[in-house]
C-alpha cells in the first residue's frame with residue numbers, strides 16, 4: 001500500500017513569523033520499502049513524518065494511502081487510520097513503567113485488527129529471555145527493542161521511526177537497527193526512518209535528503225548493507 005504525497009506544504013505561523021517547513025513535497029513511499037530520511041536540524045524531517053503519518057495536517061497538498069485521501073479525513077477518521085495502519089518509534093522509549101516488557105507489547109497488540117503473537121514478536125526482537133522484566137530492569141537498547149516490539153505487534157503496514165537510535169551507543173544502536181532490518185524483511189513492514197546519522201542510510205532502499213523544506217537529493221540503493229556492516233556517525 002504505497003503512500004503518495006503530492007505537492008505537500010506545511011507553514012507554521014508563530015505570531016508574526018511564518019516558517020515554511022515543507023515547500024511542496026512530492027514523494028511515493030513504496031510498499032515494503034526501507035526509506036531513510038536524512039537532513040540537518042530544522043530541515044523539515046519531523047514535520048514531514050508528522051504530516052505523512054497524520055499526526056499533523058499539511059497546509060496544502062494531497063496525501064493518499066491507496067485510494068484513501070488522508071487529507072480529506074477529519075480528526076477522528078485520521079486517528080482511526082493511524083491506529084489501524086501505522087506504528088511509531090521515537091528516541092524516547094515511552095514504555096509504561098509499571099508493566100513488564102510482555103505487557104507493554106500486549107498493549108500494542110491489543111489495538112491491532114490482525115495483531116501478531118506477543119511472544120513471537122518478543123522473540124523476533126531478541127527479548128524472549130527478558131520478557132517478564134520491567135523497563136527499569138532493562139538496558140536502553142533492550143527498552144528500545146520493547147518499544148519496537150510494541151509498535152510492530154499490531155502489525156502495522158508502516159513503521160515510522162524518528163531518531164530511533166538517538167539515545168544509544170553504536171553497538172546497541174546497531175542491535176536495534178538489525179531488528180528493524182529483520183522486521184522489514186520478514187514481515188514486509190514499510191520502514192520510514194528519520195536520522196542525523198548518514199551511516200544508517202546505507203541500510204536503506206532509498207535515502208532522501210531534506211534541506212530547508214525540500215527534498216534536495218534522492219539516492220537509490222541496488223544493494224543494501226546490513227546493520228552490522230554500516231559505518232557510524
Ligand SMILES: Nc1ncnc2c1ncn2[C@@H]1O[C@H](COP(=O)(O)OP(=O)(O)OP(=O)(O)O)[C@@H](O)[C@H]1O
Nearest residue numbers: 012014019021039040041042043044045046047048
Ligand atoms: N510547532 C512549530 N511551530 C513553529 N515552527 C515549527 C514548529 N515545528 C517545527 N517548526 C519549524 O519548522 C522547521 C522544520 O522543523 P522540523 O522539526 O521538521 O525539522 P527537523 O529536520 O526534524 O529538525 P531536527 O533534526 O532538529 O529534529 C524548523 O525551522 C522549525 O523551527
